[in-house]
Amino acid sequence: MSETSSSSSSNPGACFSCYMCHQGTRNPNQIQLCDNCTLKLKQQTNADNSYSSIEPENFKRLVPSTSIEEMSVAISRSSSDFNDFNIKNRHQKHELKNYYHSVNEWINVMDELNQPPDYEDDFEDKNEANFCIRCATYCSFGLNLMLLVGKALAMSTSASYTIMSSLADSCLDIIAGIIISCTAANSKTTDEDRLKYPVGKSRISTVGILVFSVLMSCCAIFIILQCTHSLLNHENAPPTTSTAMFIMVMTITVKFCMWIVYNYLGHPITVTLAEDHRNDVFTNSFGLFMYWGGGHFAWWMDSTGGLLLSLFVLNSWARNALENATMLIGIMAPPDIIRNVTYVSAHHHPLIKSVSKVVAYQIGPSYFAEVHIVVDNKINPEAAFWVADSLAKRLERVEDIEHAYVHLETTNHDRKLQDMLSSFNPTQDKLFKADSLSPLAEL
Structure with missing residues (x-):
């Protein structure tokens, strides 16, 4: 209980002023109401006397938890037995199943929203990157640096446009890793930052992701131009080497593991990194096939593989840039x-x-x-x-x-x-009379 309520309860004879009609009352609750206003409040809200106090412990749930559980169980059984209805259309069955699923979700959300509030004065930025997320970004940067060195070695053994596209992608991964690592480190809101950033610094990650997307898109456009020039000049594909093949296979394996782990963490920064690792798995797998095919089947496969990979990267990161730009503009919530x-x-x-x-x-x-x-x-x-x-x-x-x-x-x-x-008339109001502005005219 608060100090006000405890002091009032210790002095039962004290008289207070009703917060609604301002008449005298002896109600010891934190919001003092007289008998007439208490009765009116009860009639208006269909509540009991506990609502005359606004203490958090006096809140009542709109729907009891037992009723919510019974409704959830009933709807779950109905959704599992919806095939018993005489619904022949598969589309209607799908809509009915989605309806029951949405009702179940709303009941669960309503049960959480009906929980009594737990007020805390401490400021907490929900989207700041914690220690685990920052370590994940640093690990991603280190692994991308190792893969960059490996692809540079593969490029030295075989001048392939597909490997060049993959090497450029890895170079931008390093640049993007630096950007995201810096935003993850700076998104931590300290006591000194609360005066400079009153609403937190979680939007730094959005800005970093936006810059990352623009860089990836520009690199993809450059590689598209190079591959198009190679196809127009009918340049033959370089021979394949075992070193380049081994490095590409190791790159695909490492990227696949990073994709699974980073997507599991679920933070906006790690989800973006997981999307990059997922793209690298598919692009490197496709690039490995086109690189091998260019040396064994057709001369155009290597340049075509680099062109298609660049188009895929351009489309992916252009959409990512548009999505993050929309988030910063202030789009309406769902x-x-x-x-x-x-x-x-x-x-x-x-x-x-x-x-x-x-x-x-x-x-x-x-x-x-x-x-x-x-x-x-x-x-x-x-x-x-x-x-x-x-x-x-x-x-x-x-x-x-x-x-x-x-x-x-x-x-x-x-x-x-x-x-x-x-009732407002500027011509008759003293504030807008001309003579009232005469001191200003003299100045």
Whole structure:
């Protein structure tokens, strides 16, 4: 319990002021309500006396956990037995299965959102790179450096356009590894950074990924031009060597292992690295086949392999650049995120009459939310501030929400604003009279 409630409970005879009608009351709760306002609040919210206090332990779940479990089990059984319905169309069965799956997911999300909030004052950047992620980026940089040396050795034994494309890809992997490693190291928010970066530095990784994508796209365009020139001049493919073949096989093996591990970590930085390793597995496998075929089957296979590999890399990283650029612009959040924010805001506390506006948009890897809530115009400002501040902290603990801003409105907010604007006359207001500006004219 807070110090206010403990002190009030120790002095049961003390009289307080009701936060709604400002009359005297002896209610020892943190938000003091008189008997009449307590009864009105109970009738409006269909709640019990526990809602007269806004302490977190007095929150009640909108839907009991037992009911949610029963509903989830029932829907799961229905989804598993949907073949018993007389539905002959396969498309209708697929839609029915997706519907049950979405309902199950929403019930699970609703159960999590109904948990009582656990307020903490410590700032936490959800998307900052931890020690494991930073070590993963450093390991990726070291392995790419070793593979770069190996491909340079293979290039010295065979002047193949396919191996040249692979070598250029590895060179850019080193450059990109430096960029991502620097962003991972600098994304850690310290106490000194909180004044300079109030909302954290998690967007550094998005900027680094964007630069990485542009570099990969430019390199792919250069290799496309070289391979096209080779095909137009009918240049013969160089002979294959066992050293180059062995290095390419080892590269494919190492990249495949890195793809599996980095994709398992699930961080935005490691997922981007996993995408790069996945591309390297397919491109190096295809390049190995085209390099071997150019020396045994047709002269054009080596140049064609380099051209196709470059087109694949260009398409992949151009889309990646567009995706990360869209994240920085501030695209609207998906409907699931807006639904979660609306649900939490509407059921946060009975003093919230309604939710007038919800806006959620993406800035970096996570989302920012802005919520406008309506409270009674008779409520004390201290109570209204507590409700808004606690709602903002609760929204920031919703998955994928990095920061939340809550704006307060009163029940007669729009009517008062309209009356004030309708009665406002600039020509009659003293503030806009010409003689009131005479001192300024003299200056």
